[in-house]
Amino acid sequence: MEQGCWRPLMVDVMATTTVTRAGSGPWVKIAFAMFAVGWGANQFSPMLIVYRHELRLGAGAVAGLFLVYALTLIPGLLIGGPASDRSGRRPVVLPFVVLSPLATLLLVLGPRSLALISVGRALAGLCSGVVFGSATAWVQELSHGTGQSARRAALALTAGFGLGPVAAAVLAQWAPDPLILPYLPHVVIGVAAAIIVWRTPHGAPPAAGRAGAREPGRWPPAAVRTWRFWLSVAPASPMVFGSVALAIVVLPEDVTSARTLSAGFAGLMTALAFSAGVGVQPFARRLGNPLAGVVGGLCCAAAGAGVGVAAVAAADRVLAGVAAVLLGMAYGLCLVSGLRQTEQMAGPAQRGAVVACYYALAYLGFAAPYLAAGLGAVSSQAGAFAILAGIALVIAAGTAGYGLRQARADRAPDPPVLCQAGTTGTRTLSGPAGPPSERAFRSAGTDGRAARTPRSPRPGASCPS
Numbered sequence: 001m002e003q004g005c006w007r008p009l010m011v012d013v014m015a016t017t018t019v020t021r022a023g024s025g026p027w028v029k030i031a032f033a034m035f036a037v038g039w040g041a042n043q044f045s046p047m048l049i050v051y052r053h054e055l056r057l058g059a060g061a062v063a064g065l066f067l068v069y070a071l072t073l074i075p076g077l078l079i080g081g082p083a084s085d086r087s088g089r090r091p092v093v094l095p096f097v098v099l100s101p102l103a104t105l106l107l108v109l110g111p112r113s114l115a116l117i118s119v120g121r122a123l124a125g126l127c128s129g130v131v132f133g134s135a136t137a138w139v140q141e142l143s144h145g146t147g148q149s150a151r152r153a154a155l156a157l158t159a160g161f162g163l164g165p166v167a168a169a170v171l172a173q174w175a176p177d178p179l180i181l182p183y184l185p186h187v188v189i190g191v192a193a194a195i196i197v198w199r200t201p202h203g204a205p206p207a208a209g210r211a212g213a214r215e216p217g218r219w220p221p222a223a224v225r226t227w228r229f230w231l232s233v234a235p236a237s238p239m240v241f242g243s244v245a246l247a248i249v250v251l252p253e254d255v256t257s258a259r260t261l262s263a264g265f266a267g268l269m270t271a272l273a274f275s276a277g278v279g280v281q282p283f284a285r286r287l288g289n290p291l292a293g294v295v296g297g298l299c300c301a302a303a304g305a306g307v308g309v310a311a312v313a314a315a316d317r318v319l320a321g322v323a324a325v326l327l328g329m330a331y332g333l334c335l336v337s338g339l340r341q342t343e344q345m346a347g348p349a350q351r352g353a354v355v356a357c358y359y360a361l362a363y364l365g366f367a368a369p370y371l372a373a374g375l376g377a378v379s380s381q382a383g384a385f386a387i388l389a390g391i392a393l394v395i396a397a398g399t400a401g402y403g404l405r406q407a408r409a410d411r412a413p414d415p416p417v418l419c420q421a422g423t424t425g426t427r428t429l430s431g432p433a434g435p436p437s438e439r440a441f442r443s444a445g446t447d448g449r450a451a452r453t454p455r456s457p458r459p460g461a462s463c464p465s
Contacts, residue, residue: 027142027149029200031156033093034135036193037100038160039167040186041128044069044107044121045248045270046169046263050178055112063370068118069125070367074360076129081356082219084134085349089141090200092134096127097197101190103127104183111179132157133356140343140351150339151285155278158332162274165248169267178263221353223345231402233341234361235395236294240334242365243301246308246388247273247324249369254312254381255320265317269324276328277335284336291403293340297333298396300326305389313382330392338362 048062057065076096084092103123110116136153143149168182175181223229248270256265284293304326311319338358346354368388375384 026200027139027152029196030089030093030135030138030142031152033097033193033197034131034139034153034156035160036186036189037097037128037131037135038157039164039189040100040104040124040160041069041164042161042270043104043164043168043182043186044124045165046172046266047182049263049266050172050182051117054179055114061114065114065117065121066366066369069121069128070363072122072125073129074363076126077133077356077360077363078129080130081133081137081352081354082221082350083130084137084352089134089138089352090197093131093138094194094197096130097190098194099123100127100131101187101194104186104190108180108183108187129356129359133359134352136339136355136359137346137352140355141348148285150336150343151281154281154332154336154339158274158277158281158335161244162270162278165270166267169263169270173262173264173267219353220357221346221350223342223347223350223354224357226345229345232291232294232399232406233338233345233358236298236334236399237338237358237361238365238368239298239301239392239395240331240338240362240365242368243297243304243327243330243334244273244277245366245368246305246372246385247327250372251308251311251320251323254308255315255317269320272321272324273328273331276325277332280329280332281336284333285340287337289403290337290340290344291399293333293337295396295400295403297330297337298392298399300333301330302389302392302396304330305385305392308385309382309389312385335362 044065048065051057051065052062080092080096103120106116106120106123110120139153139156140149143152164186167185171182171185172178248266252266252269256262284297287293287296304323307319307323307326310316311323339355342354342358343351372381372384372388375387379387
């Protein structure tokens with residue numbers, strides 16, 4: 001009897017090991033596609049300074065070029081993730097990986113046309129939205145490892161977000177033709193990514209074809225309808241991109257004048273922020289509890305904004321660099337830890353949709369420059385950074401408090417459940433009543449709903465099924 005019980009377990013372990021080794025190659029191809037699209041998405045950041053100088057654009061026009069990207073990105077996220085759950089990853093990801101270098105080509109063809117620049121940025125935002133959520137879910141399916149897959153997706157995005165603007169800034173600052181040459185590297189990289197994804201096999205089958213998949217089309221996804229998502233994941237999500245927006249958009253402008261601000265300095269700030277984000281991601285993956293990474297990232301954001309107060313007050317570029325490193329660490333910790341949580345919560349039928357919802361909340365952080373400008377109008381730019389530091393600390397305290405409450409709930413004994421008449425014993429059916437706890441999710445099925453986990457009755461007692 002015991003020998004028969006062990007044989008399926010051994011077969012399952014051997015099959016899992018084989019799949020993991022076989023799947024080590026395809027995830028790299030999808031990660032490269034994320035890297036390429038991330039490059040195209042963020043290469044535009046230092047180019048805003050170039051457009052301001054070369055085209056004599058005002059602050060409103062520059063803000064509009066930034067805003068048009070966000071207006072198409074978030075709908076792309078919310079559409080692309082669920083679509084990839086229904087239709088499969090490759091049919092959704094591939095067309096927009098192909099369109100990404102075409103969006104950059106529009107910027108090359110119309111370097112002084114606001115209409116073409118706006119269309120190119122809108123198309124880049126749509127490509128980013130569709131690819132980021134769907135490809136992250138695809139990498140998770142090909143990685144077969146919770147912490148590992150979250151770091152792989154985060155690393156691919158961070159590398160693209162960091163190297164794209166740095167390369168564009170260097171070419172814009174020191175190469176001829178600053179409105180065209182900075183975009184050419186992405187055209188080459190984007191075409192290479194499209195060819196690679198074209199040759200990549202499909203990911204997991206669509207949700208409709210998976211055994212045990214439930215309600216793949218229901219919106220919002222089951223995991224997003226839980227208290228856990230809104231108390232532990234959502235509050236810190238805007239800090240993912242909000243922290244780097246402060247580092248690469250707000251600080252370079254606040255510590256320099258409009259006349260002395262250069263694409264080179266903006267590129268340096270970008271390199272510092274994203275290098276710190278990449279460097280801290282292995283540490284975030286090794287943390288046992290993702291909430292610890294979230295709280296640590298929020299504390300780094302508060303510290304970075306605090307240093308930003310001194311940097312802005314003194315117009316000190318060195319302090320601004322220190323603040324960029326701290327804000328980059330906040331980005332890396334919050335991104336990896338947030339993806340780890342969403343992966344734990346999402347079932348295979350709604351993985352793309354849950355990741356897309358997370359990214360949509362994270363991208364709200366790109367409104368940080370507007371928030372900082374509004375706060376600066378009623379106080380000062382240094383005061384705006386002080387307020388933002390306080391906001392980060394408040395969110396960190398709330399997230400830590402939620403984690404402590406869940407830890408206490410996990411240690412509490414399970415309530416007894418009465419058995420049939422004449423018998424005694426205990427049986428655990430689910431987590432305690434009320435908002436879903438960490439314990440409920442650890443014993444959950446793949447769709448995020450708590451599973452029944454019977455516990456053996458006390459010695460000498462029985463609890464018949």
